[in-house]
Amino acid sequence: MxxxxxxxxxxxxxxGVPTFRDSKNGLWSRFDPYQLSSIDGWLQNPERVWGWYLWRHHLLTQVExxxxxxxxxxxxxxxxxxxxxxxxxxxxxxxxxxxxxxxxGSLFEFRCARCGLPYTGELPEIVEATTDMEPPRCRCGGLIRPDIVWFGExxxxxxxxxxxxxxxxxxxxxxxxxxxxxxxxxxxxxxxxxxxxxxxxxxxxxxxxxxxxxxxxxxxxxxxxxxxxxxxxxxxx
Structure with missing residues (x-):
């Protein structure tokens, strides 16, 4: 079969993984999806987007x-x-x-936003969802982003x-x-x-x-x- x-x-x-659309506890009830999960949000503030996704990445490592x-x-x-x-x-x-x-996509895979090369470097731990952090850079100079699908992609x-x-x-x-x-x-x-x-x-x-x-x-x-x-x-x- x-x-x-x-x-x-x-x-x-x-x-224990937070959902997005739950009206009371979903992630979008606390965070603006278009600031954190869109190309425009990434281009305007990559530090905020990178920090938020690192927080979610490490949150997921703690659940079973x-x-x-x-x-x-x-x-x-x-x-x-x-x-x-x-x-x-x-x-x-x-x-x-x-x-x-x-x-x-997956929050356990990362790639260069410019050339698409996978990133396998170490990731710092983020304990707060609102922590801004500069993304690492690829050898081509592009910023590293999570390999997930954002709004509009x-x-x-x-x-x-x-x-x-x-x-x-x-x-x-x-x-x-x-x-x-x-x-x-x-x-x-x-x-x-x-x-x-x-x-x-x-x-x-x-x-x-x-x-x-x-x-x-x-x-x-x-x-x-x-x-x-x-x-x-x-x-x-």
Whole structure:
């Protein structure tokens, strides 16, 4: 059985990673996204943007994969599993999942904003979200930036193509912890459904996908996913 997983912020929130859109505790309720996650914000104040992303990078090193991440990785013993994620953390990888396609990049990879060369130097620890810090420079003179997708930037071509291929090849798609409102990623379950592929949504909250999903499970990932593979086998048989 070929299982393609599309994951969003909800699965990582169970590990303590702050989400963006939660009205009370989301990052965008405290910080301006266009100052911190856009090309314009970077060009206007790279020190602020760099400091904020270093803070988030080190925050993510302090959390651990939860039962949802570990369940998806364990499915690999019984099925062909491909993970597509909108998250910029490395929790799927640390749980053992392979391959993982990051549609929005990763906070564990950095590159030169000018020439694109990967950066592997040391990163200072930032303990405050509002700490400004000058980014390191590449040997070409360009500033080092996080290798993630900012507002106004296209998705990286290779991960997106792999995501489309994995969606089209799946026997079933599991959509877990995503709001289903951020495109083009939100279009992947629609693509699966259009090809007759079953789509199972795992989310405590209703989303725009809920009405069209084959099955919607109103549970957190850490509760729903550990026993889900056996239920998927029954669904497909």
């Amino acid at each position: 070929r299982v393609t997983v599309l994951s969003g912020a909800g699965i990582s929130a169970e590990s 994969p939860n039962e949802g991440h570990r369940a998806i990785a364990a499915w690999q013993d019984h099925a062909e599993v491909c993970v597509i994620t909108q998250n910029v953390d490395d929790l799927h990888e640390r749980a053992g999942s392979r391959p993982v396609h990051h549609l929005h 296209p998705l990286p071509e290779e991960p997106w193509q792999r995501a489309v291929e994995a969606t089209e090849a799946a026997d079933v798609m599991v959509v877990v912890g995503t709001s289903a409102i951020v495109y083009p990623a939100a279009g992947l379950p629609e693509l699966a459904l259009s090809r007759g592929i079953s789509v199972v949504e795992v989310n405590p909250e209703q989303t725009p996908l809920s009405a069209s999903a084959t099955v919607s499970i109103r549970e957190p990932a850490s509760r729903a996913l550990p026993g889900l593979l056996h239920r998927l086998t029954a669904l497909l048989n």
